[in-house]
Amino acid sequence: MENNLEQAFQAKIDREEKIEPKDWMPEAYRKTLIRQISQHAHSEIVGMLPEGNWITRAPSLRRKVALMAKVQDEAGHGLYLYSACETLGINRDTLYEQLHDGTAKYSSIFNYPTLTWADIGAIGWLVDGAAIMNQVPLCRCSYGPYARAMVRVCKEESFHQRQGFEILLTLSKGSDEQKNMLQDAVNRWWWPSVMMFGPSDKDSPHTARSMNWKIKRFTNDELRQKFVDVCYEQAKVLNVKLPDEDIKWNEERGHYDFGAIDWDEFWQVVKGNGPCNKQRVAARKKAWDDGAWVREAALAHSNKRSERLKNKKVA
């Protein structure tokens, strides 16, 4: 019985039909999606923290309104994704708990600090650039609610990348101090961004299954290569050097070769030992705990009002 269901499920995916919340799905498919979508949602929410750090210090009103709109978008993206995740039968508070107690992960990139204003530009260019590369194929993911949420996210994400690039472009035409600030930000954000695509394919045991289920459309290494190729050309416009001595065009492959990734650093940050892991989770927990009375009061108020309404009807 289970076998027949599983075959029908796979056949449906192979026909490029979407899976919807009430359709039968293998438990492993459900679990994989809950893990991936919640991790994605948490990344959007935690991603507000490094950028929020610069809102009050944005260099002009134009930059400030743009950054505020961007951070608000990240909150929105988190909410689209949480609601997509909830269609798989897990509730919101459980998702938050998993973030707060560390059982759920978020993208390691947000465990790096934003030291200068140029970092806000670098995040837009590189971090959002890598995110877009990851997210565009997810618009065709086999799970309907996730795919639909990603369509919305991608539409908004392009503004993020452009505003980041514009910040860097301005710095690239500025004083020596500004140019140095730009190069320094690129030096610090480049490798963590390259790592955003996750472990290398040979160390990513679930890739094949996720590709088969059409949750993933490209492997981590395929997307990473695409990112390097695109960024190398874009860096020329900014007149910056990517901090990789080994990066060079490979005629045969038709791609840029690039240097070895420091996977020790990657796993250290994933395990919680990055520069800002503790700070990020602490800020998130504090916001949740400090808001508890508001959530309780709103619920109590609403319950009281509906009680009153009921009593009025009886009388």
Add this chain to the structure above:
Amino acid sequence: MDNNWPLWEVFIRSKSGLHHKHVGSLHAVDAEMAIQNARDVYTRRSEGVSIWVVASSNITASNPENGEALFDPANDKVYRHPTFYNLPDELKHI
């Protein structure tokens, strides 16, 4: 105790003349707050001119397992489509 705020389904009319379309869901304590949250979450770039919110618990959905029983009977009723009827080519405006 379950402290989750109730879940609401959000429907947006993108411009007048079109249907409201489901866009996603959100949590809110009541309908009024659901409308406010829906505005912030789903219409930050003029995506709509009207919002409906419906408590998710009030939605009854058909079961995909009954799909065949519900929808297959329509498949063999081709006579419900205009192309079922054979008419001469010279016949115009029909």
